[in-house]
């Protein structure tokens with residue numbers, strides 16, 4: 622990519638850091654932006670800036686939030702006695718899209734993966750235990766991915782909750798083993814939630 626000015630090189634290099642964007646795609650997007658209307662390009666820049674400034678982790682469940690609490694934790698109609706534990710905000714969105722679940726959530730911010738250096742202490746498990754100990758929680762529904770890492774993570778969460786007396790359930794196995802929640806279709810997810818079983 623020799624020959625581009627420093628400013629264009631910088632844009633291509635920044636775009637190339639995005640997931641799924643190789644050097645050729647980064648170049649194509651850079652030229653799209655060069656040709657775009659100034660307002661459109663600035664709208665993109667503003668959206669990136671705003672999301673970094675305004676979006677934070679919900680202080681209760683670690684879902685993405687615009688304020689102290691996310692929309693779900695702040696919603697008085699949600700059943701606060703049931704917590705659904707997911708690995709990442711994308712899984713929460715997939716489960717929400719089913720409309721089959723009326724409880725609240727807890728986002729672990731990943732899964733246990735010792736080979737990648739991710740230990741149980743790196744997740745939000747301690748905060749979950751605190752929530753269960755503090756409140757009127759009756760059920761914790763474990764909705765980690767039905768793969769090795771997800772299953773292992775659920776075992777860690779279940780053992781951390783031991784002694785709290787809370788009922789622990791797991792998504793039913795309509796979900797294909799080794800699959801990922803964010804890619805599962807709505808009817809499979811609905812079955813998985815409504816037919817959840819005790820762990």
Ligand SMILES: [Zn+2]
Nearest residue numbers: 679682691694
């Ligand atoms: Zn929340």
